[in-house]
Amino acid sequence: MKWTVIGYWGGYPAEKSATSGYLLECGGFRLLVDCGSGVLAQLQSFSGIRELDAVLVSHYHHDHVADIGPLQFARLVESYTTGPLPVLPIYGHREDEDGFARLSYKTYTQGQAYDPNGILSIGPFSVSFMKTKHPVDCYAMKITDGRDSIVYTADSAYLPGFAKFAEGADLLVCESNFYAGQDASAAGHMTCTEAASIASDAGVGRLLLTHLPHFGNHEELVRQAREIYNGDVQLAYTGWTWGR
Numbered sequence: 001m002k003w004t005v006i007g008y009w010g011g012y013p014a015e016k017s018a019t020s021g022y023l024l025e026c027g028g029f030r031l032l033v034d035c036g037s038g039v040l041a042q043l044q045s046f047s048g049i050r051e052l053d054a055v056l057v058s059h060y061h062h063d064h065v066a067d068i069g070p071l072q073f074a075r076l077v078e079s080y081t082t083g084p085l086p087v088l089p090i091y092g093h094r095e096d097e098d099g100f101a102r103l104s105y106k107t108y109t110q111g112q113a114y115d116p117n118g119i120l121s122i123g124p125f126s127v128s129f130m131k132t133k134h135p136v137d138c139y140a141m142k143i144t145d146g147r148d149s150i151v152y153t154a155d156s157a158y159l160p161g162f163a164k165f166a167e168g169a170d171l172l173v174c175e176s177n178f179y180a181g182q183d184a185s186a187a188g189h190m191t192c193t194e195a196a197s198i199a200s201d202a203g204v205g206r207l208l209l210t211h212l213p214h215f216g217n218h219e220e221l222v223r224q225a226r227e228i229y230n231g232d233v234q235l236a237y238t239g240w241t242w243g244r
Contacts, residue, residue: 001026001125001145002243003171006042008236010177010189010211011063013038017238019063020211022152022173025243026145029053029123033141033152037066040074042238049074050082054122055090055109058154059138060099072105079108091120095137130165132156134188140165148243151204155211157185158194163201171242172204175211180224192221196228210236 002025007018018038023046024031030047032039032055049071057065068090079085087110090103094113103111114120116139120127126146129139133156140153142165151166152173166172174195178184184191192209199207207229209221218235225233234240 001143001148001150002241003150003173004046005208005210005236005238005240006032006046007036007039007238008210008212008240009063010175010213012214014214018042019066020058020154021067023047024125024143024150026124029125031056031122031125033143034058034064034154035067035071036063040067040070045239049078050085052088055088056114056120056122056127056141057090057092057103058141058152059134059136060092060096060102061136061138061155064154065099065102068102068109069105072109075108076106089122091122093137093139130161133159133185142166142169150242151202153190153195153198155188156190157188158190158197162198166198166202166204168203170205171208172199172202172206173208173210173236174198176209176221176225177211177213179213179216179220192225193228196225196233199225199229199231199233204231206232206234206242208234208236208240208242212236 004023006021019036020034021039022033116129132138150171151169176192177189178191180193
């Protein structure tokens with residue numbers, strides 16, 4: 001199982017980068033997790049448009065789904081220029097019917113509702129969910145191929161339940177939109193020290209800080225997190241890869 005960061009900014013993409021988007025690969029199957037602003041342009045350095053097998057989204061804020069529309073148009077253009085493509089399934093929740101409806105586009109993409117209380121099977125992956133604390137309905141994910149496991153918090157204020165949800169994960173991909181001592185909860189986000197607390201309590205193998213802020217020194221996020229979590233802490237960047 002291989003996890004590649006495509007985009008990692010919170011809110012909007014900085015120059016030549018993207019907001020939330022991650023490519024997960026196993027046995028030739030390619031799953032895109034979230035598809036925020038700028039993701040489609042960055043994705044093509046790692047995967048062709050035709051090579052995607054599925055997309056999974058956590059919620060419908062623009063910084064997580066803005067490039068769903070461009071992806072749909074890309075599938076349309078590809079089908080005209082290089083031959084027909086199979087329908088691309090895009091998995092999302094139905095708490096926001098308008099957001100869910102936008103996942104389907106003609107014969108190019110088809111929205112598929114996941115049950116947040118169940119286990120979703122996508123290709124070689126099994127996905128379980130945890131509802132987060134965010135201004136809109138959003139779901140964290142625990143993804144496994146039966147050997148390794150990755151927990152992606154998506155967007156959330158700190159919740160004690162994250163430690164149990166992430167317990168024993170090989171990789172925790174945790175949002176860190178604020179620095180230590182700041183009030184992240186009011187915005188529905190976490191600080192780097194809250195992310196580190198989850199990693200420590202869950203005993204995860206590695207912590208990746210993502211959904212990064214547009215202010216301050218990002219290296220300070222790592223320094224502050226390391227005061228709480230003794231494991232490997234890294235900052236997300238486009239092309240950052242974990243797995244085998």
